[in-house]
Amino acid sequence: MAAAASVPESLAGVGTTAIGVALIRARETGREDRLYADPFAQAFADAARDAFLDPSAPPGSADTWATVGRLVDVFYEGRSVATRFFDDYLLDAVATGCEQVVILGAGLDTRAFRLAWPKAVDLFEVDLPEMFSFKEEILGTRDAAPACRRVVVPCDLRDDWAAALHGAGFRDGVPTAWLAEGVLGYVPREAARRVLTTAGAMTPAGSRFSCEHIRPDSPGLDGIRKLLGQEQTARPPGGLGPDAPEWLAEQGWEPRFRPHPELTESYGREGGGSPDNGYLTAVRT
Numbered sequence: 001m002a003a004a005a006s007v008p009e010s011l012a013g014v015g016t017t018a019i020g021v022a023l024i025r026a027r028e029t030g031r032e033d034r035l036y037a038d039p040f041a042q043a044f045a046d047a048a049r050d051a052f053l054d055p056s057a058p059p060g061s062a063d064t065w066a067t068v069g070r071l072v073d074v075f076y077e078g079r080s081v082a083t084r085f086f087d088d089y090l091l092d093a094v095a096t097g098c099e100q101v102v103i104l105g106a107g108l109d110t111r112a113f114r115l116a117w118p119k120a121v122d123l124f125e126v127d128l129p130e131m132f133s134f135k136e137e138i139l140g141t142r143d144a145a146p147a148c149r150r151v152v153v154p155c156d157l158r159d160d161w162a163a164a165l166h167g168a169g170f171r172d173g174v175p176t177a178w179l180a181e182g183v184l185g186y187v188p189r190e191a192a193r194r195v196l197t198t199a200g201a202m203t204p205a206g207s208r209f210s211c212e213h214i215r216p217d218s219p220g221l222d223g224i225r226k227l228l229g230q231e232q233t234a235r236p237p238g239g240l241g242p243d244a245p246e247w248l249a250e251q252g253w254e255p256r257f258r259p260h261p262e263l264t265e266s267y268g269r270e271g272g273g274s275p276d277n278g279y280l281t282a283v284r285t
């Protein structure tokens with residue numbers, strides 16, 4: 001299968017992490033007591049598995065696939081709660097006035113298709129070009145029809161992503177809900193913070209932002225660094241940083257932190273880990 005065999009190449013590096021999240025969503029969707037349903041997650045998972053295990057795949061692909069499977073076990077509970085939390089965040093943001101949604105590092109996110117948007121909304125998915133080459137091909141095989149106006153914006157968040165977003169039809173001055181789910185940790189701190197200052201300059205008061213806020217020593221993060229081949233490197237720290245709430249407040253966002261265990265309980269799940277880990281939502285003031 002020529003198309004499938006190209007997947008490891010197009011998803012090499014950080015894109016592999018998006019496959020892991022799709023596997024988590026496929027597993028959650030199969031549960032009777034699921035927190036959400038993602039009808040496309042299994043298709044992404046199947047195509048990725050076929051490609052990574054194809055005999056013609058690049059050397060090491062089968063090992064990478066096994067590593068992704070182990071990380072899925074580690075992150076399953078946390079990412080399931082996170083997905084549901086960010087679903088609720090976006091639906092509430094649109095219901096209360098946001099007319100645009102920007103999903104930064106969208107990966108294999110299918111909210112454009114699977115959420116019941118309360119009103120017409122323009123939804124922009126930003127990710128690296130190679131991610132969309134995989135994603136759009138799979139969605140095409142499923143005749144997927146978005147429930148909103150969906151625009152993909154292939155670009156790098158370390159570059160001039162704002163220009164790409166404007167080119168894709170983003171309107172400055174319109175209340176917007178921004179989501180950065182599982183992405184800013186892969187972007188060096190300075191660039192990650194620039195993402196937020198840029199987003200703040202593009203959107204008016206009442207706009208929203210959300211991302212996870214986790215300790216750098218959280219369980220499983222070492223596994224991701226190993227998967228990405230970074231365990232030996234002193235790469236610059238990424239994400240908004242441990243003082244993200246204070247920093248956001250200084251930039252004109254009113255932040256609120258929701259501890260992960262609190263949400264785990266509210267969704268009827270067990271476990272929850274450290275109350276220092278959780279989610280930030282912020283309103284542009």
Ligand SMILES: C[S@@+](CC[C@H](N)C(=O)[O-])C[C@H]1O[C@@H](n2cnc3c(N)ncnc32)[C@H](O)[C@@H]1O
Nearest residue numbers: 017018021105106107127128156157181182183
């Ligand atoms: C862990 S995945 C999360 C994907 C998605 N938000 C989700 O939760 O399913 C991280 C995503 O960030 C994207 N990403 C990482 N660095 C990026 C960058 N510099 N610019 C754009 N996207 C990036 C990857 O391609 C990948 O899709």
